[in-house]
Amino acid sequence: MNTKFVNLRLQSLPFVIISLVPLLCFCLDTDTLTSNITFRDSDTIISGRHVFKLGFFSPANNTNRYLAVFYDVSEETAVWIANRDRPLNDSSGTITFSTNGNLVLTNGRNETLWSTNATGISPRNTSAQIQDNGNFVLRDTSTESIIWESFAYPSNSFLPTMRLIDNIYTRHKVVITAWTNGSNPEPGRWTSGLEALNVHQIFIWNNSRPHWRSGPWNGMILSGVPDMYSPYLAAFSLSNDTTDTFYFTPHETTFLMRITLNTTGNLVQTMWNIQQRNWDITFVAVENECDFYQTCGPFGSCDIRDSPICSCIRGFEPVNREEWESGNWTSGCARRRQLQCTLTNNTSENGDGFLRLPFTKVPDFAEQFPSREPNVCRTRCMSNCSCIAYAHDPYIGCMSWSEPLVDFQRFNGVGIDLFLRLEASELDNHSDRLLVVIIPVVVGFAAISFVIIITWFWNKRKDIKFLEAESAIIFKDETEKVNVEELPLFSFETLSKSTYQFHENYLLGRGGFGLVYKGYLKNGKVIAVKRLSAASGQGNEEFLNEVAVISKLQHRNLVRLIGCCVEGEERMLIYEYMPKKSLEGYLFDPNHQSQKILDWKKRFYIIESIGRGLLYLHMDSRLKIIHRDLKPSNVLLDEDWNPKISDFGMARIFGGNEGFGNTSRVVGTYGYMAPEYAMDGRFSEESDVYSFGVLMLEIISGKKNTNYYNHELSLSLLGCAWKFWNEDSGLDFVDQTIDCSNFEGQIVRCVHIALLCVQEFPNDRPSIQTVLSMLSREIIDLPMPGQPIFAEKWNRSHVGTGTTQRSSQIGYPYSNDLTITELDGR
Numbered sequence: 063m064n065t066k067f068v069n070l071r072l073q074s075l076p077f078v079i080i081s082l083v084p085l086l087c088f089c090l091d092t093d094t095l096t097s098n099i100t101f102r103d104s105d106t107i108i109s110g111r112h113v114f115k116l117g118f119f120s121p122a123n124n125t126n127r128y129l130a131v132f133y134d135v136s137e138e139t140a141v142w143i144a145n146r147d148r149p150l151n152d153s154s155g156t157i158t159f160s161t162n163g164n165l166v167l168t169n170g171r172n173e174t175l176w177s178t179n180a181t182g183i184s185p186r187n188t189s190a191q192i193q194d195n196g197n198f199v200l201r202d203t204s205t206e207s208i209i210w211e212s213f214a215y216p217s218n219s220f221l222p223t224m225r226l227i228d229n230i231y232t233r234h235k236v237v238i239t240a241w242t243n244g245s246n247p248e249p250g251r252w253t254s255g256l257e258a259l260n261v262h263q264i265f266i267w268n269n270s271r272p273h274w275r276s277g278p279w280n281g282m283i284l285s286g287v288p289d290m291y292s293p294y295l296a297a298f299s300l301s302n303d304t305t306d307t308f309y310f311t312p313h314e315t316t317f318l319m320r321i322t323l324n325t326t327g328n329l330v331q332t333m334w335n336i337q338q339r340n341w342d343i344t345f346v347a348v349e350n351e352c353d354f355y356q357t358c359g360p361f362g363s364c365d366i367r368d369s370p371i372c373s374c375i376r377g378f379e380p381v382n383r384e385e386w387e388s389g390n391w392t393s394g395c396a397r398r399r400q401l402q403c404t405l406t407n408n409t410s411e412n413g414d415g416f417l418r419l420p421f422t423k424v425p426d427f428a429e430q431f432p433s434r435e436p437n438v439c440r441t442r443c444m445s446n447c448s449c450i451a452y453a454h455d456p457y458i459g460c461m462s463w464s465e466p467l468v469d470f471q472r473f474n475g476v477g478i479d480l481f482l483r484l485e486a487s488e489l490d491n492h493s494d495r496l497l498v499v500i501i502p503v504v505v506g507f508a509a510i511s512f513v514i515i516i517t518w519f520w521n522k523r524k525d526i527k528f529l530e531a532e533s534a535i536i537f538k539d540e541t542e543k544v545n546v547e548e549l550p551l552f553s554f555e556t557l558s559k560s561t562y563q564f565h566e567n568y569l570l571g572r573g574g575f576g577l578v579y580k581g582y583l584k585n586g587k588v589i590a591v592k593r594l595s596a597a598s599g600q601g602n603e604e605f606l607n608e609v610a611v612i613s614k615l616q617h618r619n620l621v622r623l624i625g626c627c628v629e630g631e632e633r634m635l636i637y638e639y640m641p642k643k644s645l646e647g648y649l650f651d652p653n654h655q656s657q658k659i660l661d662w663k664k665r666f667y668i669i670e671s672i673g674r675g676l677l678y679l680h681m682d683s684r685l686k687i688i689h690r691d692l693k694p695s696n697v698l699l700d701e702d703w704n705p706k707i708s709d710f711g712m713a714r715i716f717g718g719n720e721g722f723g724n725t726s727r728v729v730g731t732y733g734y735m736a737p738e739y740a741m742d743g744r745f746s747e748e749s750d751v752y753s754f755g756v757l758m759l760e761i762i763s764g765k766k767n768t769n770y771y772n773h774e775l776s777l778s779l780l781g782c783a784w785k786f787w788n789e790d791s792g793l794d795f796v797d798q799t800i801d802c803s804n805f806e807g808q809i810v811r812c813v814h815i816a817l818l819c820v821q822e823f824p825n826d827r828p829s830i831q832t833v834l835s836m837l838s839r840e841i842i843d844l845p846m847p848g849q850p851i852f853a854e855k856w857n858r859s860h861v862g863t864g865t866t867q868r869s870s871q872i873g874y875p876y877s878n879d880l881t882i883t884e885l886d887g888r
């Protein structure tokens with residue numbers, strides 16, 4: 063863009079000369095303003111890596127000028143505005159440093175329109191910088207400390223590493239505020255922020271009245287946002303540094319991402335699409351009518367699959383039936399039979415009991431009590447007459463309600479179970495009552511299985527012998543010294559040149575840890591450069607040591623690490639280039655004609671080779687490495703179709719010893735994660751074997767576990783494998799493009815071995831060494847596998863038919879607990 067601009071000017075030489083002087087000044091080739099620079103309307107400064115810039119702009123249909131921060135890629139997105147409510151009506155705006163060191167925006171009449179207004183700073187000793195995360199900061203140059211930052215005064219956009227703040231003592235909040243309308247950035251009536259009193263939730267307010275509520279933060283996701291149950295959005299954290307102040311933050315990402323509160327009061331997350339050069343909407347907070355706060359009134363239950371969407375919770379009836387039936391649900395519902403406030407065992411004649419309502423967005427106004435045991439919640443609620451409902455979540459602990467239940471929603475296969483206190487006779491099994499199976503429709507396998515694991519695992523956890531928490535990688539020989547000097551170090555300049563300044567045309571892909579570029583070295587060698595997105599938190603020396611150790615791992619089924627680069631904040635890893643890219647493309651991409659390329663022989667070879675690579679990581683190398691994220695996109699192929707595991711040292715480089723509980727950073731991908739890892743963060747060789755099993759089933763079937771759902775059979779990929787294998791029709795499971803003849807026995811055996819790998823209990827799974835022996839038939843007789851945990855889903859056609867019949871032949875071990883509930887006749 064800059065070059066275009068310069069070229070244009072060169073066409074008429076006189077103009078160049080005239081404009082050369084201002085051009086030199088405009089070319090604020092810096093990210094920092096200092097007191098000797100006067101910043102005018104036509105100037106911009108750009109952050110170090112050209113992510114954000116600061117400059118003046120005019121919104122659509124508005125000629126006023128505003129000082130703003132933009133993403134460099136798209137100027138229409140002002141993520142922060144200084145003078146939102148005091149626009150400039152011409153281009154006379156200037157930024158200068160005042161005598162007390164503050165940054166001041168003045169107009170042509172020397173009136174102050176905006177100022178950083180920080181107090182207690184020393185004169186002339188400040189500079190202002192636009193950072194790569196979009197934060198515009200004012201620094202005391204003598205101490206380098208930040209004395210003012212734009213992130214503390216957000217506009218309508220919420221960016222990675224920015225923090226929504228709530229101080230529950232002073233009630234000071236940092237919120238985002240929508241524009242008044244599309245052409246007027248003045249603060250409008252919509253705000254969004256964190257409410258940390260009791261449970262922690264995100265709200266959208268309309269003139270301070272709740273409009274939308276996220277449901278409680280459960281340590282990983284906002285539990286009332288169904289979309290978050292899929293892995294892609296598990297990207298936030300909530301933290302506190304004092305007992306009073308809480309912060310909600312989107313993690314740093316390799317994507318350009320922003321969450322904007324738009325002028326109609328919706329939170330919209332968008333990501334920059336490099337190919338199409340536009341913003342893709344990836345998440346919307348208010349999606350349907352049930353998402354409006356309190357749509358159904360007190361004790362009403364909203365379910366978007368129903369018509370009408372509102373119904374009274376069981377045991378309740380409309381306060382005003384006429385109004386209710388006409389679709390005005392505001393007055394809500396009232397209890398049919400008063401509580402006795404003596405508790406019995408749910409079924410006897412007197413007293414109260416609890417009704418389980420699965421898959422919900424729990425009501426607002428939860429009170430919290432930390433406890434790991436669901437039974438504690440029940441007992442506490444039971445013993446206090448003002449407690450009308452409770453719920454339990456492993457991270458939050460007990461939640462209980464004593465206020466009328468408002469803003470309650472039923473979801474489809476995701477959410478928290480609510481236990482509602484009812485007078486005992488309301489719980490009895492009347493013969494006229496409809497027993498209906500509530501069915502999770504499959505949005506994505508990951509979404510549902512996650513909750514199933516939570517619910518199920520929590521109930522079952524007592525039965526399971528956990529492995530001791532283990533660090534990702536253990537030196538087998540601690541004394542072995544690594545000589546860092548042997549490691550080839552590349553300079554930033556070399557790598558930048560080799561990838562044409564990390565040009566997007568050379569982007570090979572994005573991994574969990576950063577972007578990968580194709581690069582050409584001067585000697586003609588082709589390399590893959592992984593530019594790590596976040597600092598690993600390690601010092602340079604530790605990082606280098608780490609990389610040196612990992613670069614020593616050599617196996618034909620591991621991608622080779624050639625060297626690395628550490629300069630300033632930059633950390634890059636250099637790998638050998640894999641021309642055929644990842645296995646994922648060949649397995650699942652219909653355009654790849656995989657049937658021609660990946661015949662059974664190749665697939666079997668790939669399975670065996672990945673197994674060997676994994677064996678090397680687990681046992682044969684001098685480190686023990688648990689990969690933790692084994693999946694087709696992490697398996698690369700060389701010219702000769704040799705698979706090579708990639709990203710195997712990443713857990714270590716990124717501080718793999720970090721526990722799950724206090725970071726909320728999920729390493730791994732749902733669908734490939736073993737239940738004990740997804741749930742409790744316990745990883746081990748056995749959890750890698752689980753991922754390997756899933757990978758095998760994907761290679762055999764050509765279907766992606768996280769996307770696949772067999773509607774006819776109501777089964778997930780693992781469920782299908784289990785069913786077909788059990789019915790001696792294992793070949794029906796195989797990718798139809800494979801010619802099975804002559805290999806029937808081997809293919810069915812592979813399905814069998816894979817099923818052994820994906821068993822629920824880690825101790826039941828074979829080691830990777832055993833798996834390889836089974837594959838090579840050194841071990842002939844295979845044990846019987848247990849049923850995988852995510853075998854079955856319910857068939858939607860049973861909703862509302864009043865039948866309790868189950869949809870499938872295969873036993874589902876936890877069905878009664880999880881999916882049967884009662885519905886009021888409507």
Ligand SMILES: *[C@@H]1O[C@H](CO)[C@@H](O)[C@H](O)[C@H]1NC(C)=O
Pocket residue numbers: 172
């Ligand atoms: C603008 O006003 C400030 C104080 O309000 C004064 O110090 C400064 O000299 C003025 N600048 C111009 C160009 O008039």
Ligand SMILES: *[C@@H]1O[C@H](CO)[C@@H](O)[C@H](O)[C@H]1NC(C)=O
Pocket residue numbers: 242243244245246
């Ligand atoms: C936006 O709001 C401003 C001030 O409230 C008003 O003058 C203007 O007409 C509005 N523009 C549109 C397009 O609604």
Ligand SMILES: *[C@@H]1O[C@H](CO)[C@@H](O)[C@H](O)[C@H]1NC(C)=O
Pocket residue numbers: 302303304305306
């Ligand atoms: C918040 O921080 C304080 C002090 O660091 C800590 O004691 C407390 O447990 C934290 N959590 C909550 C929920 O207050």
Ligand SMILES: *[C@@H]1O[C@H](CO)[C@@H](O)[C@H](O)[C@H]1NC(C)=O
Pocket residue numbers: 324325326327328330343346
């Ligand atoms: C706000 O976002 C929602 C969801 O994407 C969209 O339907 C609505 O039109 C947006 N409002 C405006 C004013 O763009």
Ligand SMILES: *[C@@H]1O[C@H](CO)[C@@H](O)[C@H](O)[C@H]1NC(C)=O
Pocket residue numbers: 385390391392393
């Ligand atoms: C719905 O009912 C409430 C309470 O009776 C009443 O105040 C409100 O005006 C009604 N709303 C509509 C749209 O009729």
Ligand SMILES: *[C@@H]1O[C@H](CO)[C@@H](O)[C@H](O)[C@H]1NC(C)=O
Pocket residue numbers: 429446447448449464
């Ligand atoms: C019962 O619950 C209410 C509401 O949470 C609380 O205010 C009260 O102190 C509790 N009573 C007892 C005896 O715990």
